[in-house]
Amino acid sequence: MELGGRRVCVTGLGVSGPPVARALLERGARVTVVEGRDDEANRQRARKLRELGAAVELGEVGLPEGTELVVTSPGWRPDAPVLVAAADAGIEVIGDVELAWRLRPADQVWLAVTGTNGKTTTVRMLEAMLRADGRRALAVxxxxxxxxxxxxxxxxxxxxxLAVELSSFQLHWSATLRPHAAAIVNIAPDHLDWHGGMEPYAAAKAKIYGAGxxxxxxxxxxxxxxxAETHGDPAAPLVGFGLGVPRAGELGVVEDLLVDRAFVPDPRTGAVELASLADVTPAxxxxxxxxxxxAALARSVxxxxxxVRTGLRDFRPEPHRIAHVATVDGVDYVNDSKATNAHAAAASLAAYPSVVWVAGGLLKGADVSDLVAAASDRLRGAVLLGEDxxxxxxxxxxxxxxxxxxxxxxxxxxxxxxxxxxxxxxARRGDTVLLAPAAASMDMFTNYAERGDAFAREVRALLD
Known part of the structure; x- marks a missing residue:
């Protein structure tokens, strides 16, 4: 990708904007960064980028004159005026992931993961498996x-x-992405206001399946x-994973073992043991x-x-994801503050037979009827908080x-x-008090991490 002298507009000064701008500057591009929020944090970021040679516009943002390419931060909606102006002018708009893909070394292998929930856990597990196999790997x-x-x-x-976690936003702005292997771990309604409905949301996820x-x-x-069948490459292998006994071409569970019947010499008659349920934390x-x-992504390379077994044993879950806090008077207290939507909360509730459910916050328009109906037999009680x-x-x-x-x-x-x-x-002895809010946290807390920390702090106070 030739960037020398090319006029590139970068939108946003959040997580992805500054590193994208630096990468473009290092390759000789003429970079202008636009950011709608003119606050102290962005002024500091702007100063650093200006020192490197970028132009930065804060506040009212428009498409800089002469722009030949736009690299947008993933959270910017397609209807943002600067992006609409670029599209109307026939200027290509890509995201940070697409730029990284085009600039990466040709021999670098990407294994990609997307889904409504579980993406971070999956790429961290994958990273641990790759490293246990001696690969120079990183979850990104x-x-x-x-x-x-x-x-x-x-x-x-x-x-x-690279074990690459990809959001639907990042995939929306990707065009030529072709990971070696990719997984969609699950799909449930989320970010529908951004994408304009469930169909375009799912279609964005499907862009993870590139040619080959x-x-x-x-x-x-x-x-x-x-x-995978309609958007992926029909000539590429299709590998399933699930909690049942695997068929040929799948990974699954046999009694208490994780088993591969896909990446073996003869999937029709052969299988290989990868790990046991005891190796998965939490199970x-x-x-x-x-x-x-x-494991499927790891086995593909x-x-x-x-x-695979060693990687699962070495893996440590990220904070606030179905994390055991303490056992008090025979009651387990579990922090799953990361369960910020109904799909994630349903998975969390399904892990325990008798639950006092701590839930609530900002539901973002989501319907929780199916969630409650499915979990009703498991609920000992519920404590509700937050705006909704x-x-x-x-x-x-x-x-x-x-x-x-x-x-x-x-x-x-x-x-x-x-x-x-x-x-x-x-709660009674044998119950689990489970913080799985099914909602965002910003009505009461800065983020889900602050909410989870507050829950854990109060639980530990019960031990005093």
Whole structure:
């Protein structure tokens, strides 16, 4: 990709914007960064980029005159005026991932993961498997290192394999992406306001299956298989993963073993043991599915079975993802604050037989009726918080009228102490008090991490 002297507009000064601008400047592009928010943090970022030779415009943003290419931050909506202006002028708009793909070393292997939930866990598991097999690998994307930095790193920092977490936003702005293998771990309604509906959201996810990409699909979801068949390369292998006994060409579970019947000499008659359920932490059903997806991607590049097992044993879950906090008076307290939508909460609830559910926040227009109906037999009680708690109460009254509900109206700093105390009163020995809010946190907290930290802090206070 020739960039010398080319006029490139970069939108946004968030996580991806500055590294994209630096990469373009290093390759001789004439870079202008536009950012709508004129605040102190962005002024500091702007100063650093100007020192490197970029032009930066803050506040009212338009398409810079003479622009030949736009590289947009993934969160910018397609209807943003600067992007509409570029499209109307016939100027190509790509995202940070697409730029990284075009500039990467030709021999660098990408293994990609997308889905509504579980992406980060899956790429972290994949990274651990690859490293256990002796590969120079790194998990990138929405998990720390910006993909552009990882793709272009040189010398001792160079990585031969990238485990790339991709959001629907990043995929929307990709055009030529062709990972060696890619997995859609699940799909549920999310970001529909950004994409304009479920169909375009799913179509964006399907862009992960490029020409020649090994298509790894969740056998529990016919939609994903359909996307792989209609949007992927029909000549590329189609590999399934799921929690049942695997058929030829699939990875699955046999009794307590994770088994591969895809990447073996004869899938019709052969199989290989990869790990046991005891090697997966935690061994909740959705997490076992994540492990199988990661294993399929790892096996697609020849990772040995023993390395899959070692990687799973070495893997440590990210904070606030179905994390055990403490056991108090025979009750387990689990922090899954990352369950910010109904699909994630459903997976979390399905992992425990008897639950006092801590839920609520900003539902973002989501319907929680199916979630409550599916979990009703598991619920010992519910403690509701946040702006949209009434909608959860209505769903509980309709689909789980037997479940006692405590409604916490407080939104101040002491609210979580009241929430945890109420949950402790409802719980009995053998129960799990589960923070799986099914909602965003910004009505009461800075983010889901602050919410999870507050929950864990109050739970530990019960031990004092």
């Amino acid at each position: 994307g929405n998990v720390g290192t910006p993909v552009i930095d990882a793709a272009l790193a040189d010398g001792p920092d160079r990585h031969d394999v 990409t090994v298509r790894v699909v969740n056998t529990a979801d016919p939609l994903i298989r359909g996307l 909740a059903p959705h997490n076992v599915a994540n492990a199988l997806a990661a 020849g990772v040995a079975p023993d390395a 708690r009434q909608r959860l109460r209505e769903a509980l009254e309709k689909h789980a009228p037997h479940v006692p509900v405590v409604d916490v109206a407080r939104t101040d700093g002491g609210a979580m102490a009241e929430i945890v105390a109420a949950a402790a009163r409802l």
